[in-house]
Amino acid sequence: MRLSEEVTINEVGLRDGLQLESTVLSASQKAVIYTHLKKANVQEIEFGSFVHPKLVPQMANTGEFFEKIKGDTDVILTALIPNLRGLERANEYGVNAANFVFSASNTHNLQNVRQTTEQSLESLKIIVQYASAHQIDLHISIATSFGCPFEGTAPQENIMKITEQLLNYNIKRITYADTTGMANPMQVNRLMKEIKQEWKNFEFGCHFHNTRGMGLVNILAAMEANIAIFDSSLGGIGGCPFAPGATGNVCSEDVVHMLEEMGVRTGVDLDELLQASLQLKEFLGHELPGQVMKAGKSTRRYPVPN
Amino acid sequence: MRLSEEVTINEVGLRDGLQLESTVLSASQKAVIYTHLKKANVQEIEFGSFVHPKLVPQMANTGEFFEKIKGDTDVILTALIPNLRGLERANEYGVNAANFVFSASNTHNLQNVRQTTEQSLESLKIIVQYASAHQIDLHISIATSFGCPFEGTAPQENIMKITEQLLNYNIKRITYADTTGMANPMQVNRLMKEIKQEWKNFEFGCHFHNTRGMGLVNILAAMEANIAIFDSSLGGIGGCPFAPGATGNVCSEDVVHMLEEMGVRTGVDLDELLQASLQLKEFLGHELPGQVMKAGKSTRRYPVPN
Structure with a gap:
């Protein structure tokens, strides 16, 4: 088993994580979580999204929150955008990295952003132009890259074709x-190997949910295909409001714990990250799916009973 | 990623699974679960343990339960035994496969069976003699093979040495x-590769807990080292009463789901197995850790909203 020595964690708890929570965190509460994440030395944070506030009320204060953290230049701060309007709003606030999301599945894309996949790819042209003109790094996330709750398993050739189209544009990461x-490790390994074989030097990442317990194992499978950038969410919260059956993202602490136990460096301070999760749990007022925050790290020792 | 095409599941829910439950299942309730497992075509079942009833009251009716199922010859029915006395009791009931458990960690072994590891290995001699004389297949489980909550990480050379000693005896599986x-995938892969390299043709299995979310990923890592026998527990319940911090075994349905999604055959009917878990949940009166029983299989389709 050969794995890369370093992995980059892109913390998406403040965006994907909070989307499905009934409690809406204030900008100040988000800033408290952010301070913990900084202490934990997290290098990339997707801090919110510029979507219509009526559609995702948890994200309505994204701009207000960004005002509190925008001075920070040593963290890559990314905002999700669903369209050009979102990117324009992000730019008004001075955001300099955006994550444009669309779905490989037509049906899911129509539910999520009211466009066909083809239309999203078409609208990407002006998004890229705008981003380039305003020095905004553009990341692309392809939702339902492995499977769609409406359409089923994603055909690999479709994902390859979309990737090829995307790579014509001035973008930073896919x-x-x-x-x-819905993904299983074999499928993940197969797709990511083909991607990495076809396009060796581009920056690719993966974003897994733990809906069926396969979050960590899919990360390992992707690592075995040389992927070294992973989205994960504090406490394992999250899910897409426009995807039925969506549940928690793979949990950041559990990912960092597994990686560090294997000797893979993440640069993240796990103890501080666990503090961030405990704070988040307090804000949300319920148990979070993360397991290391309950069990403690593998290195935890117990006293011997008499 | 090369994996074996077939995997054997050894269902341990009725033994390891029930050990930590406050609700004690009656022999008849266990028989109901057993009938579900049979319907699901599970080939191996660890149905209980012959330990002192005061120490593990959930297992006190193991003999009574076995009386109800002993006619079944197409399933390997294994009982856990901690010592010769346990094996003798198992034999009195007509059990013909036993699983002798001791710990690689001295401290844990003293807590669990009040013997040092050396003493357990010593007592194995007469256990093997007795088993051979009574045509009982003997499996050996080495507890804390990867880590111990009192002693920390298990040194690999220690596990190799214990394995070597065990292989002098007439036993069927380790x-x-x-x-x-506590195990991580890298550690699992490394140990199991060394074991399989040293002793090619012996029957080896693995038993993982999902305490820190790594149950499935450790199975994949073991499969990449050619291990194809795994213990798992219905609904993901379980844990050792003499190991602080022990929580659920890796969940049978989640394991079967992952394997079948990858095209690895288990012979198990997942839908029936899920029925077994739902029945178990009803008997125990609380949610179980298993995730596929909540989310449904990856193949689950949702109707498109209007």
Whole structure:
């Protein structure tokens, strides 16, 4: 088993994570979580999304929250955008990295952003132009890259074709998202190997959900195909509001714990990250799916009973 | 990623699974679960343990339960035994496969069976003699094979040495157990590769707990080292009463789901297995950790909203 020595964690709890929560966190509460994440030395944070506030009220204060953290230049701060309007709003706030999301599945894309996949790809042209003109790094996330709750398994050739189209544009990263936790490790390994074989030097990442318990194992399978950038969510919260059956993202602490136990460096301070999760749990007022926050790290020792 | 095409599932829910439950299932309730497991075509079942009833009251009716199912010859029915006395009781009931458990960690073995590891290995001699004389297949489970909550990480050379000693005896299988979910995939892959390299043709299995979310990923890592026998527990219940921090075994349905999704055959009917879990949940009166029983299989389709 050969794995890369380093992995980059892109923390998406403040965006994908909070989307399905009934409690809406205030900008100040988000800033408290952010401070914990900074302490934990997390290098990339997707901090919110510029979508219509009526559609995703949890994200309505994204701009207000960004005002509190925008001075921070040593963290890559990314905002999700569903369209040009979102990117324009992000730009008004001074955001300099955006994550444009659309779905490989037509049906899911229509539900999520009211466009066909083809239309999203078409609208990407002006999004890229705008981003380039305003020095905004553009990441692309392909939702339902492995499966769609309406259409079923994503055909690999479709994902390859979309990737090829995307690579004509001036973009910085492509992330393959398993939006509703349908991917299995064999499928992940196969797709990511083909992607990495076809396009050796581009920046690719993966985004897994733990809906059916396969979040960590899919990360390992992707690592075995040389992927070294992963989205994950504090406490394992999250899910897409427009994807039935969507549940928690793979949990950041559990990912970092597994990687560090294997000797793979993440640069993240796990103890501080666990503090961030405990704070998030307090804000949300319920148990979070993360397991290391309950069990403690593997290195935890117990006293011997008499 | 090369994996074996077939995997054997050894269902341990009725033994390891029930051990930590406050509700004690009656022999008849266990028989109901058993009937579901049979319907699901599970080939191996660890149905209980012959330990002192005061120490593990959930197992006190193991003999009574076995009386109800002993006619069944097409399933391998294994009982856990901690010592010769347990094996003698198992034999009185007509059990013909036993699983002798001891710990690689001295401290844990003293807590669990009040013997040092050396003493357990010593007592194995007469256990093997007795089993051979009575045509009982003997499986061995090495608890804390990857880590111990008192002693920490298990040194690989220690596990190799114990394995070598065990292979002098007339035994049928050795199972490496991660009793409190401390193993990581790299460690699992490394140990199992060395074991399989040293002793090519012996029957080895693994037993993982999902304490820190790594149950499935450790199975994949073991499969990549050619291990194809895995213990798992219905609904993901379970844990060792003498190991602090022990929580659920890796969940049978989640394991079967992952394997079948990857095209690895288990022979198990997943839909029937899910029925077994739902029945178990009803008997125990609380949610179980299993995730596929909540989310449904990856193949689940949702209607498109209007």
